[in-house]
Amino acid sequence: MAVAGPRRMMWAVEMAVVVMIGLLAMASPTMQVSMKNPLREAVQKISEKTTVFAIIVTANSSEKAFNESGIFNPISSTVYKGRIFLLGTIQGSKFVFVNSPSFPTINAAITVEILADKFDLLGIIYFGSAAALNDSLSIGTVAVPSLIGATGLWKWQPDGAPKEGLLNFGEFNYPTKGENSLGSVQYEKSKVYINGTFKESIWIGVTPEWQQIADEIEVDSVQVVHGLSISSAKASVNNEAYKNFLYNTFKTSVVDTSSVAVALGAYTNELPFILFNGVSNYADGSDVSNNSLANANAVKVLNNFIYLLLIGSPAASYDD
Numbered sequence: 001m002a003v004a005g006p007r008r009m010m011w012a013v014e015m016a017v018v019v020m021i022g023l024l025a026m027a028s029p030t031m032q033v034s035m036k037n038p039l040r041e042a043v044q045k046i047s048e049k050t051t052v053f054a055i056i057v058t059a060n061s062s063e064k065a066f067n068e069s070g071i072f073n074p075i076s077s078t079v080y081k082g083r084i085f086l087l088g089t090i091q092g093s094k095f096v097f098v099n100s101p102s103f104p105t106i107n108a109a110i111t112v113e114i115l116a117d118k119f120d121l122l123g124i125i126y127f128g129s130a131a132a133l134n135d136s137l138s139i140g141t142v143a144v145p146s147l148i149g150a151t152g153l154w155k156w157q158p159d160g161a162p163k164e165g166l167l168n169f170g171e172f173n174y175p176t177k178g179e180n181s182l183g184s185v186q187y188e189k190s191k192v193y194i195n196g197t198f199k200e201s202i203w204i205g206v207t208p209e210w211q212q213i214a215d216e217i218e219v220d221s222v223q224v225v226h227g228l229s230i231s232s233a234k235a236s237v238n239n240e241a242y243k244n245f246l247y248n249t250f251k252t253s254v255v256d257t258s259s260v261a262v263a264l265g266a267y268t269n270e271l272p273f274i275l276f277n278g279v280s281n282y283a284d285g286s287d288v289s290n291n292s293l294a295n296a297n298a299v300k301v302l303n304n305f306i307y308l309l310l311i312g313s314p315a316a317s318y319d320d
């Protein structure tokens, strides 16, 4: 507590400065700041946590696409633990945007925890690029997965272990299958904090209510696929044999490195969350890729989702 106290104070002071700058910068006729004592009112206002939806990305290319889309009107920013939190509006409602460090992925989970601690969050939206495992997906397609397979928890077994793992290296020997001193890998279950207790599973579900909203998404020129599964682990997949293994074993259609961290952070804080994974390349080692298209399309889908989300539950806006 001795540490947390002063840090919290610092955050409040930073936020006060930031919000004051914001208030000055956007002094519009609709602003309802008391003329008797605007400073005091502003400081009081930030002593309560700002109610926002959060958008988290883990790549500069995602941030660039977000900026270039022009959907976000930034109002203020604050730096905390090296992360830049941008406060602003989308379609008139309040959002906080952060580009989190992601290598290793635990960094993104820590960013979610900071968001949950510093803001009154209405939910978390992640978007970014992902690689296709499913050959029927094209570059630029945006997947809205319903299940995340946490496929990075490996128990590496010796060759000839009584209990072989699903990934048996000998089966990949070339030109013929056989023994391989790398043995095999067992996929272990993640611990997911749900309703006050930890449940163990390889699979983590995306918030059904938000998926239902996302089912209505329609964006010109962008193909959106719903209900597929994603593999997520801190291992970038660029190998045809492993791509086929993931697809055939787990029936996952895309693979990325961040989604599982965002999901675990959202579960820990009992927040709704959704993922928009734009397909940027194939996970098979081919060099066909278009990261900017993947992110640009994911932002278009994000913008349409926000429209549908806000119709359903109008969020706090700066005009309130």
Ligand SMILES: *[C@@H]1O[C@H](CO)[C@@H](O)[C@H](O)[C@H]1NC(C)=O
Pocket (backbone or CB within 6 Å): 060
């Ligand atoms: C992302 O952008 C930041 C700030 O411009 C820069 O410091 C960092 O090196 C970039 N990261 C990558 C992976 O390019």
Ligand SMILES: *[C@@H]1O[C@H](CO)[C@@H](O)[C@H](O)[C@H]1NC(C)=O
Pocket (backbone or CB within 6 Å): 060, 063, 064, 067, 074, 086
């Ligand atoms: C995105 O815009 C913010 C300001 O709104 C800026 O600070 C940041 O550098 C921009 N990022 C990129 C990658 O252009």
Ligand SMILES: *[C@@H]1O[C@H](CO)[C@@H](O)[C@H](O)[C@H]1NC(C)=O
Pocket (backbone or CB within 6 Å): 194, 195
């Ligand atoms: C948590 O419990 C509530 C009430 O029983 C239930 O409606 C909800 O679906 C549970 N959440 C999850 C993620 O299982």
Ligand SMILES: *[C@@H]1O[C@H](CO)[C@@H](O)[C@H](O)[C@H]1NC(C)=O
Pocket (backbone or CB within 6 Å): 134, 135, 136, 137, 225, 228, 229, 251, 252, 253
């Ligand atoms: C691959 O993607 C298509 C949609 O493009 C889908 O119909 C199919 O079910 C997916 N395969 C698996 C195993 O999920």
Ligand SMILES: *[C@@H]1O[C@H](CO)[C@@H](O)[C@H](O)[C@H]1NC(C)=O
Pocket (backbone or CB within 6 Å): 289, 290, 292, 293
């Ligand atoms: C990515 O896609 C966009 C839009 O289709 C296109 O203009 C651009 O040339 C593509 N970039 C690459 C590297 O293929």
